[in-house]
Amino acid sequence: MERNGTVMLKIIDDFVWGVPLIVLILAVGIFLTIRLRGLQITKLPLAVRHIIANEKDGKDGEVSSFGALCTALSATIGTGNIVGVATAVVAGGPGALFWMWIAALFGTATKYAECLLAIKYRVVEADGHVVGGPFYYIENGMGRKFRWLGQIFAFFGVGVGLLGIGTFTQINGITGAVKGFFDPETACSVQLFGNTYSWSVVISGLILTVCVALVIIGGIKRISSVAQVVVPFMALVYVVTVLIILLTHLGEIPAALATIVQSAFGLRAAAGGTLGAILVAMQKGIARGIFSNEAGLGSAPIAAATAKTDEPVAQGLVSMMGTVIDTLIICTMTGLSIIITDTWNIGLDGVDVTTRAFQIGLPFPERVSSFLLMLCLVFFAFTTILGWNYYSEKCLEYLVGNRPGVLKCYRWLYILAVLIGPFMTVSAVWTIADIFNGLMALPNLIALVALSGVVAAETKQYFAKQKNL
Helix, strand or coil: CHHHHHHHHHHHHHHHCCHHHHHHHHHHHHHHHHHCCCHHHHCHHHHHHHHHHCCCCCCCCCECHHHHHHHHHHHHCCHHHCHHHHHHHHHHCCHHHHHHHHHHHHHHHHHHHHHHHHHHCCEECCCCCEECCHHHHHHHHHCHHHHHHHHHHHHHHHHHHHHCCCCHHHHHHHHHHHHHHHCCCCCCEEEECCEEEEHHHHHHHHHHHHHHHHHHCCHHHHHHHHHHHHHHHHHHHHHHHHHHHHHHCHHHHHHHHHHHHHHHCCCCCCCCHHHHHHHHHHHHHHHHHHHHHCCCCCCHHHHHCCECCCCHHHHHHHHHHHHHHHHHHHHHHHHHHHHHCCCCCCCCCCHHHHHHHHHHHCCCCHHHHHHHHHHHHHHHHHHHHHHHHHHHHHHHHHHHCCCHHHHHHHHHHHHHHHHHHHHCCHHHHHHHHHHHHHHHHHHHHHHHHHCHHHHHHHHHHHHHHHHHC
């Protein structure tokens, strides 16, 4: 029965993440890049300056522009940066990393556009709290007759948070890493739900569930406050750790880059022929890239809408840096460490691949290397759980209205999903996450194309005004 369910999930996943959706995601990113004249490259220095300035002088909004970015990054920097990259490289070869870069390059323009629209079309509720995201720029930008499209997005958004990125994959990654460090042989075990689990999985799952509950009950301001402290810290720790691997293997980086490019175009196909290898690398790379940086999914705009700024373009520039930080920096560093240490083709999977890369690549005892990765993974996944609770809750609020009782019940349901996450099978977890990812992206991509003229006009007007200052 379980096997049949797994096969069915795989069929649905292959259909959702087939060639049409991959082409659509890339096409929207390319279209926006052309229409915005490569803004994600030409205005990158300005985006960095906006982050440093940390604007918070808008009449609306609940958190600073940097706080909104950190909230978005808290949701995007997660297991996708560690486990997702490893999964993509194992399944699609080193070339999957190349397609992650391509998806991120064009996805940066997509992230800019969706976060600009989030500010422009956000809504201030009667009690003063700010809401926004794809459902509002669909309804207010495209017109109320397209409200159904916003509702479809919101429905899938709840699904992604509750059954995909937000809960199962993150807590599964955390408990897997904790078990790999404290009890790799499952020496201390307990029987639950007809299966054997390590006590390290059970205990870490309970601790994480309590920590999640303590934060998310406080809403966006508490989530943002935690994110502004934890996100920069965890990113710095991880980047410095992986930099040690890269710097101690500096001479091997050119060969690794060559391998990535050759594999991306089927020049190092292990099986399935050149075309088959390219398609697998594209599919895994783009799917995991979107899973990691969420460009085009429409999640980041929900956080961006809470920023205290009156300039949609300025917040768009700040928010697009999320894709740069997440994929072009952190995922690249993870992928290079895996390829340099050659741990992607030795029969390991998931977090074990990156763990082994750290053990081989770092000039530390294996236990120290494993502990560092476990620590980073715990922080990454913990903040993603927090961020996606906020996203999915806002999606639910759009569907049912501002009903505190319903939203409170949802928070507890979300906490329950975190609690049972460690006991889900890994393959089913990632497949479900992929399916909801793809379904969530479709309404948002349609809206971005339909409102691309608004994005272009706002951008042109903003920079014209800046020239006259």
